[in-house]
Every structure is written in C-alpha cells, then in structure tokens.
Amino acid sequence: MVSSYIVPPNIDLKNLSSEVKGVNQIGEEVTANVTLEKPLTVFLNSAEIVTSMTIGDYPELLALGFLFNQRIIKEKREVKSVDFDEELNVVVVRTVDETPYEINSKKKIRTSGCALGTVFGNLMDEIDEIKLSPREIKVSILYDLARKINTTPSLYLETGAIHGTVLCDYSGPLVYMEDVGRHNAVDKISGWMLNNDVVGEDKILYTTGRLTSEMVIKAAIMGIPILLSRSGFTAWGVEIAKSVGLTMVGRLRGERFLCLTGSKNLIFDEK
Amino acid sequence: MVSSYIVPPNIDLKNLSSEVKGVNQIGEEVTANVTLEKPLTVFLNSAEIVTSMTIGDYPELLALGFLFNQRIIKEKREVKSVDFDEELNVVVVRTVDETPYEINSKKKIRTSGCALGTVFGNLMDEIDEIKLSPREIKVSILYDLARKINTTPSLYLETGAIHGTVLCDYSGPLVYMEDVGRHNAVDKISGWMLNNDVVGEDKILYTTGRLTSEMVIKAAIMGIPILLSRSGFTAWGVEIAKSVGLTMVGRLRGERFLCLTGSKNLIFDEK
Numbered sequence: 001m002v003s004s005y006i007v008p009p010n011i012d013l014k015n016l017s018s019e020v021k022g023v024n025q026i027g028e029e030v031t032a033n034v035t036l037e038k039p040l041t042v043f044l045n046s047a048e049i050v051t052s053m054t055i056g057d058y059p060e061l062l063a064l065g066f067l068f069n070q071r072i073i074k075e076k077r078e079v080k081s082v083d084f085d086e087e088l089n090v091v092v093v094r095t096v097d098e099t100p101y102e103i104n105s106k107k108k109i110r111t112s113g114c115a116l117g118t119v120f121g122n123l124m125d126e127i128d129e130i131k132l133s134p135r136e137i138k139v140s141i142l143y144d145l146a147r148k149i150n151t152t153p154s155l156y157l158e159t160g161a162i163h164g165t166v167l168c169d170y171s172g173p174l175v176y177m178e179d180v181g182r183h184n185a186v187d188k189i190s191g192w193m194l195n196n197d198v199v200g201e202d203k204i205l206y207t208t209g210r211l212t213s214e215m216v217i218k219a220a221i222m223g224i225p226i227l228l229s230r231s232g233f234t235a236w237g238v239e240i241a242k243s244v245g246l247t248m249v250g251r252l253r254g255e256r257f258l259c260l261t262g263s264k265n266l267i268f269d270e271k
Numbered sequence: 272m273v274s275s276y277i278v279p280p281n282i283d284l285k286n287l288s289s290e291v292k293g294v295n296q297i298g299e300e301v302t303a304n305v306t307l308e309k310p311l312t313v314f315l316n317s318a319e320i321v322t323s324m325t326i327g328d329y330p331e332l333l334a335l336g337f338l339f340n341q342r343i344i345k346e347k348r349e350v351k352s353v354d355f356d357e358e359l360n361v362v363v364v365r366t367v368d369e370t371p372y373e374i375n376s377k378k379k380i381r382t383s384g385c386a387l388g389t390v391f392g393n394l395m396d397e398i399d400e401i402k403l404s405p406r407e408i409k410v411s412i413l414y415d416l417a418r419k420i421n422t423t424p425s426l427y428l429e430t431g432a433i434h435g436t437v438l439c440d441y442s443g444p445l446v447y448m449e450d451v452g453r454h455n456a457v458d459k460i461s462g463w464m465l466n467n468d469v470v471g472e473d474k475i476l477y478t479t480g481r482l483t484s485e486m487v488i489k490a491a492i493m494g495i496p497i498l499l500s501r502s503g504f505t506a507w508g509v510e511i512a513k514s515v516g517l518t519m520v521g522r523l524r525g526e527r528f529l530c531l532t533g534s535k536n537l538i539f540d541e542k
Contacts, residue, residue, distance in 0.1 A: 020504070020509050022529055022532070023534040023537070024527070024530075025528050026539065027534075027537070027539045032529055032531060034504045034506045034531070035506060038507065053485070053507075161481040161483070161505055180481075180505055210431075210432040212308060214324070231431065232305070232431030232433075233305045233432055235305045236308040236309065236324075237308070250432075255296060257296050259293050259294050260293035266294070268298045
C-alpha cells in the first residue's frame with residue numbers, strides 16, 4: 001500500500017455517496033454507489049461569493065482554497081475565522097479587514113451580474129506577474145507518481161463520476177482530494193496548503209481533469225511548478241503555462257505522455 | 272460512414288485547435304493539436320449574463336441555448352435578434368419584451384453577487400413542474416447509437432480535452448456538438464433545437480460527460496425523455512431524473528451499461 005499520504009482519499013461512502021437501485025445491460029437488478037453532489041455557498045464576511053456543487057467533504061478547505069485561488073485572500077493571516085453551517089450548506093469566511101474584493105464589488109455592483117466574471121478578469125492581470133522557478137523532474141518519478149495515484153483506493157474507483165487532484169512531492173503523493181467539480185478538488189488542496197503553511201515551489205500537482213486555462217491558473221497561483229494530468233490540453237492552458245513557466249505533462253497514461261511546456265525540465269532516465 | 276447527421280461534428284482544426292510543439296515520453300519532438308478555449312460573454316439586451324469558456328463555434332446557438340436552458344427565454348418568438356461580435360467575443364440576444372430575468376435582477380442586484388446562483392435557484396422551482404412522457408427504447412438501439420457516435424470523426428478523436436453531446440432519434444445521431452465545457456455542448460444543441468423548431472419528446476440525448484444534476488436539468492428542460500452517457504452518475508442527478516421521469520442510462524461502454532432511472536422503458540432485445 002501507498003504510505004506517503006498525509007491526507008489519503010476520503011472514501012467515506014456512507015456520507016459521500018448513496019446506494020441507488022437500478023438494472024444492468026441484461027436487466028438484472030443491481031445496486032450502485034453514486035457520488036453525492038450538493039450546493040455549497042461561500043460567503044466572504046457579508047458578501048455572497050459563489051455557490052458550487054460539491055460532494056461536501058472539507059467545506060472549510062474548499063471555501064478557503066477558492067478564495068485563495070481567486071486571489072481574494074492572499075495570506076493566511078488575513079483570515080479571522082472559517083465557519084461551516086451544515087444545515088444551510090454555507091461557509092462563512094471572515095477576514096480581519098475588509099478585502100479589496102468587497103470594496104470593488106460595491107463599486108461594480110451595477111455593471112456586473114456575475115462576481116466570477118469580474119474576479120476572473122482581475123486574475124488574468126495577476127497571472128501576468130507570476131514567474132515560477134523551474135524544477136527538474138525525472139521521467140521515472142512521473143511514472144511512479146501516476147502509478148501510486150492510480151492504485152490508491154479512491155471514490156473514483158468506487159463510484160466514478162468524480163475528479164481527483166493530488167498534491168505530491170518527489171517522494172510520492174501527499175494529499176488526495178476528490179470532488180464532482182474538478183475545480184473544487186484543486187481548491188480543497190489549496191485550502192489545505194494555506195491552512196498548513198505548505199508552499200508549492202517543491203511540489204507537483206496531479207489532476208485527473210483536463211489541463212484548461214483555469215486549472216493552469218490555479219496551479220500557478222498555488223506556486224506549483226509542475227502539473228501532471230492523465231487528460232489532454234487546451235490551447236489557452238498551454239499559453240498561460242508557457243507564460244508563467246509551468247512544466248506541464250498531459251495524456252500521462254502507463255509509460256506514455258506528452259509534455260507541451262517546460263520539457264527542458266524533464267530528465268529522460270527511462271526509455 | 273454514418274449518414275444520419277444533420278449537423279456532424281465540426282472538425283475545423285484550423286479554427287478550433289492550434290498546433291503546439293512539445294515532446295513525448297522518449298523526448299522526441301512532436302506536434303499536437305490542442306483545443307482552443309476562449310471566453311464568450313452573453314448579454315441579454317443590456318444585461319451581462321455570463322462569461323463561459325468555449326471552443327468558439329456556434330456562439331449564437333450557445334447563447335440562445337444557454338438562455339433557454341436557464342428558462343430565461345422560453346420560446347423562439349420572444350427573441351428579436353442574436354448578434355455575435357467576433358472581435359469582442361460577445362453575443363447579444365435581444366428580446367421583443369423585457370424578460371422576467373432582467374426585471375428580477377434589478378430587484379435582486381444588491382443581494383446576489385452572481386447571476387447564475389440566482390437563476391439556478393429559480394430553475395429548481397421550474398423543474399418541479401416538468402413531467403416527461405415516457406418513451407420505450409430497445410437496448411439494441413442504445414448500442415447502435417453509442418457505436419455510431421464513438422466511430423464518428425470528432426474533435427475529441429483529434430485533440431482530446433473536449434466533451435461531446437449528441438442529439439439523436441431512434442434511427443441515429445442527428446446533431447453532434449463539442450466544447451471544452453460539457454454544458455456548452457448541450458446548450459449548443461438546445462440553441463439548435465430552438466432555432467429549428469425541433470422538439471425533444473421523440474429524441475435521445477447522448478453526452479460524453481457525467482450525469483450530474485445540471486446535465487439532467489438541461490435534458491428535462493429540453494423535453495428529452497432519454498439521456499445516455501458513457502460516464503457515471505451523481506446522486507442528485509439520479510434524484511432529479513426520477514422526479515421528472517427521465518430514463519437515464521450511464522456507464523454505457525461496449526455492450527455494458529447501468530440504468531438507474533426509468534428501466535421499465537428499456538426493452539431487452541439483446542443478451
């Protein structure tokens with residue numbers, strides 16, 4: 001068994017899935033475990049920020065990581081408290097001072113219908129200033145991480161219909177989060193890093209999802225210089241990865257992959 | 272070749288993907304086609320509704336289908352014009368009369384930061400009133416549709432990192448849309464149906480994505496009684512599908528599947 005995990009996948013089938021009766025291809029009655037999915041609303045002080053669909057584990061980390069990855073919160077010390085109300089499915093993150101986001105959104109409230117649209121615009125400006133320090137990595141370590149992750153018991157293996165994101169270092173996977181939304185899984189990792197004062201510069205991020213612009217932006221904001229995925233790339237994801245200096249390896253399956261940015265950081269120690 | 276398509280996949284690699292140089296697992300230089308992904312902002316009259324990341328084909332259908340699937344527009348005759356500005360990446364949908372959405376959002380502008388959150392809340396009320404008329408379907412037709420779809424040349428086969436949604440009838444696939452966001456692919460189908468006065472009651476919808484609550488809600492609003500996917504289910508998706516009377520078949524791969532709602536409508540003509 002894989003032993004390097006600080007936070008292994010949360011395979012709490014009782015709370016994160018439900019049993020549903022159905023039939024299979026020959027009409028036999030079967031019972032399937034299906035992933036739960038419920039709305040979680042994040043408040044920043046008194047401002048409602050976003051409602052996401054989530055499996056519902058680690059709501060505090062999800063809220064914290066979302067706000068960090070949107071650059072609404074930049075440091076742990078800005079946060080006064082994080083409270084989850086299970087009945088209302090609401091997380092309230094309170095900060096020591098009013099945030100620029102709240103001040104801006106008061107100004108912008110008549111022009112923008114959607115907070116996320118506004119925030120996304122601001123993010124692109126911030127991304128322009130990120131330059132990740134390059135880290136080399138052996139191809140054998142890529143394979144080792146992928147193999148360890150793929151053989152770890154997870155909700156994905158139990159229920160399907162879920163995305164995983166795994167924070168790793170060079171010795172193995174450390175924190176494995178899963179969610180119905182792939183952005184939630186990476187935001188939970190980010191919340192965990194913020195909470196535990198863990199920096200990204202010597203880490204590797206693995207995602208089961210596609211390497212889209214949003215995934216690349218999140219990795220860059222988390223300060224992680226190497227991003228891996230079993231899935232493919234989008235053009236804008238590649239462009240942003242190039243501009244921030246992210247090494248990005250996709251279509252990593254078995255001992256095959258495609259590296260579209262930062263290939264100079266790969267050490268080909270395997271054939 | 273498959274001949275039933277009215278709108279086959281748009282494999283316009285020149286406009287929907289870009290060529291990126293990279294390296295493979297043994298360090299060889301390779302060129303990969305990666306999917307484009309760009310922001311598209313939808314305006315309803317003078318109200319900014321949402322910004323989505325999309326591959327960028329059929330922007331007018333995407334805008335129209337999004338507004339229809341959110342129940343902001345309910346009939347084609349409400350629409351006066353749909354204009355796409357390629358330079359700004361903006362679609363403006365103009366209606367004959369002011370919509371309830373615009374009237375409500377004026378009232379709600381101080382309480383809700385995110386239009387989508389609000390709209391989503393309203394959608395759940397509408398969903399409660401939908402009851403789809405059941406349609407029977409032979410298992411052999413499920414296999415036939417899946418086989419035809421999977422062997423159709425598509426962007427997915429060329430670039431990966433993309434989701435597909437296919438409108439079918441009992442004879443075969445009709446309209447095949449793809450997008451980086453799986454919701455966009457289904458919204459483009461919806462826009463096409465609205466534009467061409469096509470009803471959902473005798474159709475089947477196939478998606479490569481997971482059967483989440485949002486996907487089920489969209490199928491129900493489009494009036495389509497049968498939803499198929501190669502991927503898995505979420506619990507809330509199953510619950511909504513049951514309540515609206517949707518027949519839902521997931522994990523449809525080869526000659527295997529799982530039917531979690533509406534199995535009484537399946538005719539097991541294959542073993």
